[in-house]
Amino acid sequence: YNMSRPTVFIANPSVPKIAFDILQDVANVVSVSGYDRESILKEVSGADAIFWASGLKLDKEILDAAGPQLRVVATMSVGYNHIDLAELKSRGIPFSNTPRVLDNAVADMALYLALGASRRCFEGRQQIEKGTWKKYFDTQWLLGRDISGSTVGIIGLGNIGQAIARRLKGFDVARILYTGHREKAEGKELGAEFVNLDTLNRESDFVFLAAPLTNETRNICNEEFFSKMKKTGIIVNIGRGELIDQAALIKALKTGEIFAAGLDVMTPEPLNTDSELLTLPNVVLTPHIGSATVDTRNAMAELTAKNILRGLAGEEMFTPIQL
Numbered sequence: 587y588n589m590s591r592p593t594v595f596i597a598n599p600s601v602p603k604i605a606f607d608i609l610q611d612v613a614n615v616v617s618v619s620g621y622d623r624e625s626i627l628k629e630v631s632g633a634d635a636i637f638w639a640s641g642l643k644l645d646k647e648i649l650d651a652a653g654p655q656l657r658v659v660a661t662m663s664v665g666y667n668h669i670d671l672a673e674l675k676s677r678g679i680p681f682s683n684t685p686r687v688l689d690n691a692v693a694d695m696a697l698y699l700a701l702g703a704s705r706r707c708f709e710g711r712q713q714i715e716k717g718t719w720k721k722y723f724d725t726q727w728l729l730g731r732d733i734s735g736s737t738v739g740i741i742g743l744g745n746i747g748q749a750i751a752r753r754l755k756g757f758d759v760a761r762i763l764y765t766g767h768r769e770k771a772e773g774k775e776l777g778a779e780f781v782n783l784d785t786l787n788r789e790s791d792f793v794f795l796a797a798p799l800t801n802e803t804r805n806i807c808n809e810e811f812f813s814k815m816k817k818t819g820i821i822v823n824i825g826r827g828e829l830i831d832q833a834a835l836i837k838a839l840k841t842g843e844i845f846a847a848g849l850d851v852m853t854p855e856p857l858n859t860d861s862e863l864l865t866l867p868n869v870v871l872t873p874h875i876g877s878a879t880v881d882t883r884n885a886m887a888e889l890t891a892k893n894i895l896r897g898l899a900g901e902e903m904f905t906p907i908q909l
């Protein structure tokens with residue numbers, strides 16, 4: 587134990603080993619003993635850097651508990667809606683997330699959810715289990731919606747949205763629409779059309795949510811949105827549950843206002859086991875595992891650790907967030 591070395595506090599007991607291997611070269615690495623906020627609050631004291639990897643809020647209370655020597659924070663996630671950026675800024679603490687390394691894994695999950703929802707895969711499995719798979723060939727049984735030839739709308743053409751668009755081209759979609767703050771050169775290269783939210787809402791057969799959660803995007807898909815969507819429309823969310831007004835979504839799915847949904851994120855997480863979402867045949871659910879592959883999680887851990895090393899050295903991080 588060398589007191590001249592900085593201390594890196596890893597605020598999650600399940601972080602991949604590669605992060606420890608990288609950080610231990612220059613730092614004392616301390617891992618939290620539990621997954622709860624209380625363990626973090628008790629054990630973070632004295633950290634020079636915090637390696638965050640949790641949906642818990644990283645706020646003033648935790649920064650105070652760390653102490654005034656804290657000088658680097660990095661999250662092992664691409665989203666950072668759970669981090670108090672204003673508080674970091676006021677303390678002059680540099681901060682980073684993990685963009686790009688998870689794009690392919692998350693985009694794969696988006697396509698899985700789109701196809702699973704459009705082809706009624708969950709409902710089909712239920713029918714097998716119930717023994718209602720008919721002996722004769724019913725040509726009208728479990729008919730879904732084609733993704734080929736469809737119009738898809740992507741809300742948020744960032745790195746993940748672009749990875750979704752690249753995959754969609756392989757599915758021979760007719761049009762790719764997107765909306766966001768501004769038209770992007772990458773959109774043009776992908777042959778995607780920049781439209782306003784209302785146009786995307788009305789014209790899309792598939793809507794993909796790939797935007798960060800901000801005050802602007804919270805509940806962007808609400809009752810009004812679902813009422814304007816095509817009745818044959820499918821919505822996919824790989825961003826954050828709060829992008830959707832979930833009560834409005836459930837109503838739209840029950841009344842046939844939209845055709846189906848595929849969700850990797852929802853509210854709350856973990857989803858309550860008595861949630862109505864679980865009772866709907868036209869919903870495909872995955873438990874927030876968009877980036878959950880061996881290679882992607884290792885890449886996220888590696889990038890987070892390398893960002894921390896850069897921060898501790900007073901250098902610009904590889905993937906800093908401008909505060």
Ligand SMILES: O=CC(=O)O
Pocket residue numbers: 662663664665666688877
């Ligand atoms: O939700 C996962 C992430 O933000 O990386």
